[in-house]
Amino acid sequence: MTTDNEKDHFRDEIRKRYAETADSCGCAGASCCSSTGAEAAEVSEKLGYSKDELEALPVDSNMGLGCGNPIAIASLKEGETVVDLGSGGGIDCFLASLKVGDTGHVIGIDMTPQMLSKARQAVEEGGFVNVDFRLGEIEHLPIANGTVDVIISNCVINLSPDKPQVLRDAYRVLKDGGRIAISDVVTIGDLPESVSNDLNAYAGCIAGSVSVSLYEEMLKEAGFSKVEICINEASGEFIKDWFPGTGVEEYVRSATIEAVK
Numbered sequence: 001m002t003t004d005n006e007k008d009h010f011r012d013e014i015r016k017r018y019a020e021t022a023d024s025c026g027c028a029g030a031s032c033c034s035s036t037g038a039e040a041a042e043v044s045e046k047l048g049y050s051k052d053e054l055e056a057l058p059v060d061s062n063m064g065l066g067c068g069n070p071i072a073i074a075s076l077k078e079g080e081t082v083v084d085l086g087s088g089g090g091i092d093c094f095l096a097s098l099k100v101g102d103t104g105h106v107i108g109i110d111m112t113p114q115m116l117s118k119a120r121q122a123v124e125e126g127g128f129v130n131v132d133f134r135l136g137e138i139e140h141l142p143i144a145n146g147t148v149d150v151i152i153s154n155c156v157i158n159l160s161p162d163k164p165q166v167l168r169d170a171y172r173v174l175k176d177g178g179r180i181a182i183s184d185v186v187t188i189g190d191l192p193e194s195v196s197n198d199l200n201a202y203a204g205c206i207a208g209s210v211s212v213s214l215y216e217e218m219l220k221e222a223g224f225s226k227v228e229i230c231i232n233e234a235s236g237e238f239i240k241d242w243f244p245g246t247g248v249e250e251y252v253r254s255a256t257i258e259a260v261k
Contacts, residue, residue, distance in 0.1 A: 007161040007162055011111065014202075015112050018088075018112045018114075019113070019115075047066050047069055047183075049069050053069075053095055057094055057095070057126075058122035058126035065154070065155065066091075066092075066183060067183050067184065067205065068155070068254050069092075070152040070153060070154050070182055071181075073181045073256050073258060074099075074150055076096055076104075077100070078100060079100060079103040080100045080149040080150055081104065081105045081147060081148050082148070082149065082150045082152060083109060083141070083148050084108045084151075085141075085157065085166070085170070086138055086153055086157075087115070087133060088110060088118075088154075089122065090108055090118070090123070090131070092154055093106045094106075094128065097128055100130065105131075106132075107132055107143065107148075108133040109134055109138060110133065110135070110136075111136060113135060116135055120133055138153075139166050139169060140169060146174070147175065148174050149174075149175060149178050150178065151178070151179075151180045151182075152181050153180075153182045153183070154182075154184075155185060156184075157184050158184050159205065159208055160208070163218055164222065167218050168222045168223075171222045171223045171224060176261060179258065179261070180259050181256070181258055183256055183257075184209070184215075184257055185209040185239075185253070185254055186209055186210065186212050186254075186255045187251055188251060188253050191251050192251075195248060206242070206248050212231065212255065215229055215257060216229060223261065224259035225259065226258070226259060227258070227259045228258045228259070229256070230255060231254075231255045235254035236250075237249075239253070
């Protein structure tokens, strides 16, 4: 069993590496990212974002991070309240804001101050009135009980050292009938010990991933129903670019995860 001190160590490492990513995106040890600009747009199109979506974003909010497009499965409606777990530069928050409109509300949660600064600057530059970003850990959301319609997340829950707590807290803040729409990485085979014990692979969205069956079990234990997990078999093509030459694409895939409270 992982101790609290070990969990804090993992969080500190992730925070450090994504702080460097926010400052440079240059990657700086976090492999599931790319440079901003044309390269990030190219990566994001591979993840499932359309050119129209990407052109609607504030400059620099798209950092080429992620393993899918949770907005594509979220079925967002006008007036809904949406929370993004691990919001990074804000790409999915800004796309969600266009769906829920001025009567809706989008809240991005991130534990890295440098990411929050980047996202908040984009709020001002884009003139968004229905988006705000809050500092916090996704295991302990700074959000009241039963106030959220939809939770989204893009390749972040795998980074948590306490995934059951993430899902329990997501359940807590959702309204009855609320739903989750998540893109994440799942294992399709046992990770080699050399990968599972590698902090670079953990920060790079590989070593912290779990199997579909375990993900489903954690969701149900948190209280969720109507669980649907769909593996994107084609995702091995972009995952192999995260750690070139290591063969990690043999063990993991991107997946969409949906469930209802």
